[in-house]
Amino acid sequence: MDDKQTPNNEVPQLDGQLCFSLYSTSLAMSKLYRKLLRKLGLTYSQYLVLMVLWEQNELTVSEIGERLFLDSATLTPLLKRMEQAELLTRIRAASDERQVIISLTEAGSLLREDAKKFPSQLLCAVGCELDQVVSIKQQLDVLRSNLNKNT
CATH class of the missing domain: 1.10.10.10 (Winged helix-like DNA-binding domain superfamily/Winged helix DNA-binding domain)
Structure with a gap:
C-alpha cells in the first residue's frame, strides 16, 4: 500500500x-x-x-x-x-x-x-510510446466492460 x-x-x-x-x-x-x-x-x-x-x-x-x-x-x-x-x-x-x-x-x-491528423497529434501530446497507448486503451476497455456488467 x-x-x-x-x-x-x-x-x-x-x-x-x-x-x-x-x-x-x-x-x-x-x-x-x-x-x-x-x-x-x-x-x-x-x-x-x-x-x-x-x-x-x-x-x-x-x-x-x-x-x-x-x-x-x-x-x-x-x-x-x-x-x-x-x-x-x-x-x-x-x-x-x-x-x-x-x-x-x-x-x-x-x-x-x-x-x-488527430492520432499523431494525440500520440505526441500523451508523451507515451505507441505500444504503451495501445496497452492503456486495452486495459481501459476491459475496465469499462467489467463496470458495465455491474451497472
Missing part, C-alpha cells in the same frame, strides 16, 4: 482513487480534443458520432447509441444539432417508421480528411 491508499477505517484520499484518475484524465483528454476540434467547428460528442458514421454510414440512432454507450434521449438532440449544421441527415426508415436512419452529408464526410 502506498501513502495515497488508506486502510478501510480511514477516509479515502482523493489521489488514491481510480475514479478520480479516470475523471481527471478524461478532463485533460477532453481539453486537448476541444482544442483540435475547435478548428473543425465540432464538439467531442459530434466528433464521436462522425467517427461511427465514417466507419459505417447509414446507421439507426440505436446503432449509433450502442457504439457510443449513449441512449436515444441523449443522442437525439445531438443528432438534430448536427443535422442543422448540415453534417448529417435523419430520415425515417421506410420499413419501420419508428427507426431513424442517420447518414453523412458531403460536409460530414469531408471532415474525415481533417481528422486524420
